[in-house]
Amino acid sequence: MHSILAVDDSASMRQMVAFTLKGAGYNVIEAADGQEALDKARGETVDLVLTDQNMPRMDGITLVQNLRGLATYASTPILILTTESSDEMKQKGRAAGATGWLVKPFDPSKLLDVVRKVIR
Amino acid sequence: MGEVSNQGLQGGGFDLTQFYAVFFEEAGENLANMESLLLDIDVAQPGDEELNAVFRVAHSIKGGAATFGFSDVTTLTHELETLLDRVRKHELNLTSVMVDVLLEAGDVLRAQLARHQGTTDAVPDTTDLIHRIKVLAAGQQIQGAAAVPAAAPNPAPAAAAAPAAAVPVAPPLPDGMRRLYVRVGPLTDASVADDLTGLFRDIPTLGTIEAADDGKLDAESKRKFLVTTASPDSELVELFSFHVSREQIHIEAAVAAPPAPAAAAPAAAAESDDSFGFFVDPASLPPARNAPGMPQNGGNAGAANAGAGNAASAKGAAARGEKAANLDSNTLRVSVERVDQLINLVGELVITQAMLTQQVKDLDPAQFRGLLAGVTDLERNTRHLQEAVMSIRMIPMSFVFNRFPRLIRDLAAKLDKKIELKMVGEATELDKGLIEKIIDPLTHLVRNSADHGLESPEKRLAAGKSETGTVTLSASHQGGSILIEVKDDGAGLRRDKILSKARERGLAVRDDMTDPEVWALIWEAGFSTADQVSDVSGRGVGMDVVRRNIAALGGTVELDSTEGKGTRVCVRLPLTLAIMDGMSIGVGDETYILPLASVIESFQIEPGMIQTVGSNGRVVKVRDEYMPVVALADEFGVPRLTEENGKLAPGILVIVEADGKRLAAIVDELLGQHQIVVKNLESNYRRVRDISGATILGDGHVALIIDVSSLVKRARH
Numbered sequence: 001m002h003s004i005l006a007v008d009d010s011a012s013m014r015q016m017v018a019f020t021l022k023g024a025g026y027n028v029i030e031a032a033d034g035q036e037a038l039d040k041a042r043g044e045t046v047d048l049v050l051t052d053q054n055m056p057r058m059d060g061i062t063l064v065q066n067l068r069g070l071a072t073y074a075s076t077p078i079l080i081l082t083t084e085s086s087d088e089m090k091q092k093g094r095a096a097g098a099t100g101w102l103v104k105p106f107d108p109s110k111l112l113d114v115v116r117k118v119i120r
Numbered sequence: 121m122g123e124v125s126n127q128g129l130q131g132g133g134f135d136l137t138q139f140y141a142v143f144f145e146e147a148g149e150n151l152a153n154m155e156s157l158l159l160d161i162d163v164a165q166p167g168d169e170e171l172n173a174v175f176r177v178a179h180s181i182k183g184g185a186a187t188f189g190f191s192d193v194t195t196l197t198h199e200l201e202t203l204l205d206r207v208r209k210h211e212l213n214l215t216s217v218m219v220d221v222l223l224e225a226g227d228v229l230r231a232q233l234a235r236h237q238g239t240t241d242a243v244p245d246t247t248d249l250i251h252r253i254k255v256l257a258a259g260q261q262i263q264g265a266a267a268v269p270a271a272a273p274n275p276a277p278a279a280a281a282a283p284a285a286a287v288p289v290a291p292p293l294p295d296g297m298r299r300l301y302v303r304v305g306p307l308t309d310a311s312v313a314d315d316l317t318g319l320f321r322d323i324p325t326l327g328t329i330e331a332a333d334d335g336k337l338d339a340e341s342k343r344k345f346l347v348t349t350a351s352p353d354s355e356l357v358e359l360f361s362f363h364v365s366r367e368q369i370h371i372e373a374a375v376a377a378p379p380a381p382a383a384a385a386p387a388a389a390a391e392s393d394d395s396f397g398f399f400v401d402p403a404s405l406p407p408a409r410n411a412p413g414m415p416q417n418g419g420n421a422g423a424a425n426a427g428a429g430n431a432a433s434a435k436g437a438a439a440r441g442e443k444a445a446n447l448d449s450n451t452l453r454v455s456v457e458r459v460d461q462l463i464n465l466v467g468e469l470v471i472t473q474a475m476l477t478q479q480v481k482d483l484d485p486a487q488f489r490g491l492l493a494g495v496t497d498l499e500r501n502t503r504h505l506q507e508a509v510m511s512i513r514m515i516p517m518s519f520v521f522n523r524f525p526r527l528i529r530d531l532a533a534k535l536d537k538k539i540e541l542k543m544v545g546e547a548t549e550l551d552k553g554l555i556e557k558i559i560d561p562l563t564h565l566v567r568n569s570a571d572h573g574l575e576s577p578e579k580r581l582a583a584g585k586s587e588t589g590t591v592t593l594s595a596s597h598q599g600g601s602i603l604i605e606v607k608d609d610g611a612g613l614r615r616d617k618i619l620s621k622a623r624e625r626g627l628a629v630r631d632d633m634t635d636p637e638v639w640a641l642i643w644e645a646g647f648s649t650a651d652q653v654s655d656v657s658g659r660g661v662g663m664d665v666v667r668r669n670i671a672a673l674g675g676t677v678e679l680d681s682t683e684g685k686g687t688r689v690c691v692r693l694p695l696t697l698a699i700m701d702g703m704s705i706g707v708g709d710e711t712y713i714l715p716l717a718s719v720i721e722s723f724q725i726e727p728g729m730i731q732t733v734g735s736n737g738r739v740v741k742v743r744d745e746y747m748p749v750v751a752l753a754d755e756f757g758v759p760r761l762t763e764e765n766g767k768l769a770p771g772i773l774v775i776v777e778a779d780g781k782r783l784a785a786i787v788d789e790l791l792g793q794h795q796i797v798v799k800n801l802e803s804n805y806r807r808v809r810d811i812s813g814a815t816i817l818g819d820g821h822v823a824l825i826i827d828v829s830s831l832v833k834r835a836r837h
Contacts, residue, residue: 010180012143016136016187054179056172079396083183093399100398105186108136114396 002119003027003044007037007051007063008081013104017050017081020108021115034058038066045072047119050102053082053089061096068097077118081106136188141453143184144237147193150177151226152522158223159525163216171208174222178204181229189373192246193232199250200225203257212259221252221262223526238352297350301332303370304360305342310335313343315363326351326359342370456552459512466502466509467699467797473502474794474818510699513553517595517604518546520559524566524593531570538577538587539570544594550602554693557673558604561666565606565689566591568663573610573687583684585609597695601675601717604691613639613681639679640780643667671778671829674700674715678780702796702815704823705774706789708758711823713796713815718828720775720782722790729773740784742775748835749773751786755810755831761788778829781836798825810834 004026008014011032018028029044031037035057037049049067053060060080067073077099082089084103093101102114154177161170182197200222206212231244252262304313320329327349337343349356353371360369480488480495521543532539550558574580574589581587592607615638622629622641629641642663670677675693694700694717701716721742730740730749738749751771753760761769771786796815801808801824812827 009176010146010184012139012146012184013187015142016139019139052183054176056176083179083186090397090399099400100396102396104183106395107187110395117398 001025001027002048003029003046004115004119005029005031005037005041005044005046005049005051007031007034007049007055007060009033009052009055013052016108017111020111024112024115026115026119034060034063034066037063041067041070041073046076048115049073049076049078050081050115051078053080053084061092061098064093064096064098079114079118140188140236143188144233147181147184147229147233150181151230153177155223155226155526156522158219158226159529161214161219163214163219166207166214168208171204171214175201175204175208190232190236192244193229193236196225196229196232196246196250199253199257203253206257206259212257215256217262218256221249221256225249225253235352238354241350241352243350297327297348298373300347300349300353300356301372302329302345302347302356302360303342303372304345304364304368305337305340307337307341307343307364307368310337310343312364313345316345316360319359319362320347323359454512456513459509462509463513466506467799470502470506470795470797471816471818473498475820478818506699510551510695511549513551514549514695515552515555516546517548517550517555517602519555520562521546521593521595523559523563527563527566528570528591531567535571536576537570537574537589539574540588540590542590542592544592545596548595548597548602550595550693551695554673554695557669558691558693561669561691562593562604562606564662564666565691566593569606569608569610569687569689573608573612575611579611583611598692602693602695604693605688606691607686607688609686612683612685612687613642613679614683618642635681639681642679643677643780674717676717676778676780699795699797701793702825703774703793704791704817705752705787706761706791707752707756707787708761710756710758711791711817711821712752712756712787713823713825714774714776714785715825715828716793718776718778720777722772722774725771725773725786740773742782742784745782747775747782747784749784749786750831750835752826753786753788776828776832778832781832783828783832783835785831796823796825 002025004021006014006017006021006028007030008017009032014030014032018030021028029040029046031040033055034051037051038058041049049063051060051063058066060082064078064080067076067078078097080089080093080098080101081104082101083105090101099118100114102111106114154174157170157174157177161167161174178197178200182194182201185191185193185197203212203218204222207214207218228244228246228249231240231242232246234240235243255262302316304316307313314335317329317331320326327347329345329347332344332346335343347356356371357366357369476495477499480492483492485492524543525541528539528541531537569591570589574591575583575585577587580589590609592605594605594607596603615635618638618641619629619631619633622644625644627641627644629638644664667677670691670693673693675691677692678690679687680690681687702713703716703719704711704713730738732738739746740749751760752758760771769788771788772790773784774787774790775782775784777783798813799815801811801814804814808824810827810831811824812830813825814822815825817823
């Protein structure tokens with residue numbers, strides 16, 4: 001089973017993402033902020049990281065930078081879930097080493113759609 | 121709530137309604153968090169951390185609201201986010217006007233969320249608020265009438281209330297109206313459903329209904345209607361259930377697309393949209409770690425037909441028991457009814473256990489050692505179980521206290537005073553039922569302290585005090601009760617003013633009355649409604665109402681004041697209404713219960729103790745205090761216990777107190793003290809004078825619980 005690390009400080013968003021992905025047969029690991037995600041990532045390898053951008057303690061971009069510093073996450077796909085799709089955000093995401101982005105709000109089918117483009 | 125079959129907005133075949141409860145709870149916490157941050161923030165030098173945290177609240181609620189399709193919430197939080205983003209980036213300086221507007225927006229968001237939860241129908245008018253937020257976000261000042269905070273919820277759904285920035289998701293509906301598909305069935309006869317149409321004819325305010333089918337049952341034996349209404353789903357189900365059973369009603373939104381906020385890219389279905397993208401070609405990504413075990417329906421990624429497949433997989437997940445609620449494994453949401461049912465059952469168990477204990481108490485310990493040990497264990501375990509179950513209903517006082525920073529802030533601004541609020545013991549727990557009922561009296565007391573207790577900054581300075589007055593709220597456990605204190609360091613009560621006011625009202629007062637006796641006067645009904653008293657000497661309105669409300673909860677309230685130093689009001693409440701410590705007393709052949717909290721002392725009646733005054737009044741002097749004597753046997757019409765020689769038993773005097781007043785009750789016997797499970801008499805029988813409830817004794821008999829407060833009041837008048 002493929003594993004996905006889902007990071008969002010909003011419990012309802014996290015729940016929606018986790019429920020959708022579990023329903024589609026993925027194993028989901030949840031984290032409430034970048035720091036918790038980084039801690040969990042150190043003990044696990046996953047096939048995809050989905051992270052919110054704006055979170056307390058550690059934001060999404062910083063998480064991406066940190067994950068890219070871990071050998072096991074050097075090439076793991078990382079998508080940033082964000083309400084902004086500005087060029088500035090994209091530039092930051094790309095520079096940090098993210099694989100792509102998905103604009104919030106999205107519905108569950110959109111999420112699965114994008115996830116399946118990454119995990120094949 | 122659970123019975124309402126609400127399909128809600130569909131997320132591409134997914135039922136998003138299952139996440140609503142978590143979203144509402146989370147949004148509520150976020151708003152409370154935002155409010156406390158805003159109240160604490162230093163407007164002149166706000167910390168980056170605080171500004172980011174406030175921004176994140178707006179951001180987080182917006183994200184959820186947009187996902188779950190609450191467009192009004194999305195619109196408002198979007199405007200807040202825009203303003204807060206500029207503030208946190210230091211493009212704009214935070215002002216107290218902004219804080220006011222942000223607080224107001226928090227109130228409006230609460231009202232919007234309440235409407236989506238179906239707890240209110242009021243549609244908040246956000247036009248003016250959004251306008252002001254936009255003005256502030258543009259770096260301009262709010263001018264003129266617009267600066268006056270608008271009333272939050274506006275019950276009249278004004279057509280013009282649609283916010284300017286809202287993105288229409290369907291043909292425009294009047295604000296607050298929704299379009300729904302109502303499916304009814306399975307039915308055996310299609311015409312049954314036509315009765316629903318009649319409802320809309322009979323109740324014009326309900327909205328409109330039209331058949332969305334050809335008037336015949338479909339393949340699932342169901343009918344389909346298109347409804348336009350402002351009523352919440354629960355109300356519709358309630359009305360429809362006159363004609364069809366609740367299980368046969370299925371409501372779903374007729375508009376499926378979740379609205380997107382103005383600034384965010386629309387979540388369009390097209391493949392080449394702006395809603396996602398890759399910095400790297402996903403095809404070039406390394407294959408996933410373990411290629412086998414692909415998700416079953418992973419083959420097709422087309423957005424158009426993904427819906428059906430996903431719905432199926434979501435159902436599969438549900439079937440595996442992966443309920444949304446399980447995802448947060450540390451808390452469990454249970455309805456109050458279920459907890460109360462548990463408490464009731466434990467109450468019954470306590471009674472059964474007490475009966476067993478009574479039955480076996482005379483058995484020979486040598487012969488029945490095992491049985492007696494078992495009964496002792498049962499007693500201990502029952503007590504622990506009872507405590508554990510009661511603790512489920514306990515919630516921290518912070519639930520009540522949290523509203524006061526905002527109240528004090530608003531009052532300080534309104535009264536032109538400087539007020540600091542201190543809160544102590546917010547973690548102290550109290551029964552949920554009591555918590556809800558203590559809010560109003562406490563609010564009254566806090567308001568009084570701020571309004572009438574504390575002086576203006578000038579007066580304080582003149583009196584040699586610091587400019588800022590302090591109101592302290594504290595809660596703590598003391599034995600079996602909880603003590604809540606509202607204290608201020610204001611001017612205190614002025615006894616001369618109270619005495620003259622009392623004389624004016626024709627109350628019997630003397631100049632040599634002790635301070636506590638003087639302070640007790642302000643609890644008299646109607647005493648303090650006169651504004652002169654509240655203006656000049658201190659506190660004001662409706663203290664008698666406060667005392668009555670607290671007494672109704674089985675609590676007491678005391679006041680203590682020092683002129684020039686301040687006033688302290690002490691509220692003492694039982695931890696729970698369901699169980700109390702009682703003293704059982706024998707009156708004739710009957711057993712009654714006196715709440716232990718109201719019993720002061722008791723002693724044998726000596727000849728000559730009781731004196732007769734007037735025609736049939738009797739008094740007794742206890743420690744230099746005269747108090748009325750009431751024979752409970754006469755009061756309740758029970759024959760007095762007689763001794764073998766035919767004379768009346770001498771009896772025992774029990775001194776009880778309620779509302780600061782004492783009374784001596786003549787009883788025949790003191791039978792013992794124990795915890796009793798309070799049963800409501802009114803719901804099982806009817807209201808009885810001087811009786812507050814009933815309980816079941818260990819021997820299975822019913823004993824009535826005496827309403828001491830009512831007894832004292834009648835005896836004293």
